[in-house]
Amino acid sequence: MIKSNGLRLLCSLVIPDSMHTSLRNWIITKVNFAYLLSRMVSHILLLRYSLFSGKILSVRAICTDNGRQIYLVRHSYTPGWHLPGGAVDNGMSAEEALQQELEEEGNLLAVTRPVLRHVYLQAGASQREHIMLYTVSVRQDRVFEGNLEIVEGRFFSLDEIPSDVDPSAARRICEWVVGEFKDREW
Numbered sequence: 030m031i032k033s034n035g036l037r038l039l040c041s042l043v044i045p046d047s048m049h050t051s052l053r054n055w056i057i058t059k060v061n062f063a064y065l066l067s068r069m070v071s072h073i074l075l076l077r078y079s080l081f082s083g084k085i086l087s088v089r090a091i092c093t094d095n096g097r098q099i100y101l102v103r104h105s106y107t108p109g110w111h112l113p114g115g116a117v118d119n120g121m122s123a124e125e126a127l128q129q130e131l132e133e134e135g136n137l138l139a140v141t142r143p144v145l146r147h148v149y150l151q152a153g154a155s156q157r158e159h160i161m162l163y164t165v166s167v168r169q170d171r172v173f174e175g176n177l178e179i180v181e182g183r184f185f186s187l188d189e190i191p192s193d194v195d196p197s198a199a200r201r202i203c204e205w206v207v208g209e210f211k212d213r214e215w
Contacts, residue, residue: 070106085158087151088127089114091205092137092167098184099202100167101194102134105180109195113137113182114160123161135182137167147210160215162201 089112092100101110113134117126124143131137143163151158173182185191190202197215204210 083157085151086117086123087114087158087160088117088123088130088163089160089201090127090131090143090163090165091146091201092131092135092165094167094169094184096186098186099190100135100137100169100182100184101191101198102182103180105178109193110191110198111195112162112198112201117161127163127165131165131167133176134179135167135173136169136171138170139165140168141166146205147212149215150213152214158215162210164205 091112094100100113102113103110113130114127115130115134117123121129123145127143128139131139143165146162146164149160149162150156151160169184173179175181187202187206190199194202200212201210204212
């Protein structure tokens, strides 16, 4: 019943097959509960932003290393691979928020100034989120080992982009390859 590949992997590493079945099931139940709780918290935060924040401003980036590999992240609360980024908090510039997100989601440091490519409307339920898409060259001085929000982050060459990449991220990568950012919606 474990929903996430990351949780399945964690359970396979932590829970040996030889463990007593009732104890094993108890641990799996607790892991499932933690996964569901993290999803619930993310939905509550989204609801809070939707109800009390008016407009939501977010940043995302196509981050490339010197070999033109693209950095993608897998979240603990939603399936697939995504472009790194997040909300712009009050009192922060978009570039400051982007740098903070890059550090939190991958130990990434910008080696060039981020270039704003396009602003999109998130076409979800609230229609109040605008996403600023940047491109930026980055370096990673230390390997990213994951955290509660980001299960995994790594660089992919264009021919290695995972099949479960988020559709919006896939469209942004295609726009970047073509060199034309023109969609209205994320």
